[in-house]
Amino acid sequence: MSVHKPSDIKKITTHQLQEMKNRGEKIAMLTAYDYSMARIVDGAGIDVILVGDSASNVMAGNETTLPITLDQMIYHASSVVKAVKRALVVVDIPFGYYQGSSGEALRSSIRIMKESGGHAVKLEGGSEVKDSVLRILSAGVPVMGHLGLTPQSIYKFGTYTVRAKEEVEANKLLEDAHLLQESGCFAIVLEKIPAELAKKVASSLTIPVIGIGAGPEVDGQVLVMQDMLGITKDFKPRFLRRYADLHSVITSAIGNYVADVKARDFPNQEEKY
Numbered sequence: 001m002s003v004h005k006p007s008d009i010k011k012i013t014t015h016q017l018q019e020m021k022n023r024g025e026k027i028a029m030l031t032a033y034d035y036s037m038a039r040i041v042d043g044a045g046i047d048v049i050l051v052g053d054s055a056s057n058v059m060a061g062n063e064t065t066l067p068i069t070l071d072q073m074i075y076h077a078s079s080v081v082k083a084v085k086r087a088l089v090v091v092d093i094p095f096g097y098y099q100g101s102s103g104e105a106l107r108s109s110i111r112i113m114k115e116s117g118g119h120a121v122k123l124e125g126g127s128e129v130k131d132s133v134l135r136i137l138s139a140g141v142p143v144m145g146h147l148g149l150t151p152q153s154i155y156k157f158g159t160y161t162v163r164a165k166e167e168v169e170a171n172k173l174l175e176d177a178h179l180l181q182e183s184g185c186f187a188i189v190l191e192k193i194p195a196e197l198a199k200k201v202a203s204s205l206t207i208p209v210i211g212i213g214a215g216p217e218v219d220g221q222v223l224v225m226q227d228m229l230g231i232t233k234d235f236k237p238r239f240l241r242r243y244a245d246l247h248s249v250i251t252s253a254i255g256n257y258v259a260d261v262k263a264r265d266f267p268n269q270e271e272k273y
């Protein structure tokens with residue numbers, strides 16, 4: 001098992017991420033949605049915490065990311081921000097709060113920054129969100145892009161299978177990645193695309209490219225925390241490495257607690273006032 005010593009950087013900024021790419025240091029990013037877990041994640045040395053709209057799935061139990069609201073994202077993000085000392089906190093703008101117009105995108109971003117204290121926003125899409133990216137950036141809010149499998153468009157795709165396997169879609173993705181970079185995005189997430197394509201994108205862009213199911217030759221990796229800790233049991237895509245089996249650990253701890261309560265073994269003499 002590899003042990004990572006967090007670098008001496010006191011606070012990660014978008015500028016630090018760019019420097020990491022420049023010197024070839026990989027960027028480690030994870031999702032978090034609440035104070036307690038964000039404290040652990042930040043303390044363990046993660047570079048970027050994503051308050052992802054995957055909160056819709058893993059926290060709220062929805063089938064897709066579509067139902068989560070801006071208020072709910074702000075609630076999650078403000079809890080995370082209170083816990084974080086070092087990581088850069090990026091907050092997803094949820095479905096329905098930026099697609100209408102660039103003005104709407106700007107208003108949503110300003111609410112996220114003002115009400116949660118997050119450090120940057122993320123949105124999904126390429127050329128179709130260019131005006132929004134420019135408008136958000138004009139207010140001084142850093143923007144992370146997201147291409148490939150974009151879960152907010154799941155009903156357009158129809159499935160969660162690998163994207164951009166065909167040449168036309170791969171070319172469009174490469175073009176979109178350049179357009180996001182030229183528009184001023186500080187980084188881009190590539191989700192579930194062929195590793196060769198991800199490598200091509202990462203090597204042709206100057207900004208950091210963070211992959212999830214995009215192979216090793218990108219500038220960093222992101223996973224959903226509940227998946228990599230083995231809290232979610234049934235989600236088993238090929239790209240997911242589980243670093244713990246917390247489902248079993250928690251189930252066994254709770255089983256022991258239930259047994260102790262039933263057996264009148266908890267609380268004992270030392271555990272009462």
Ligand code: KIV
Pocket residue numbers: 031050051052053054055092146189191212222224
């Ligand atoms: O919402 C999320 O967790 C994400 C990651 C999968 C990148 O967007």
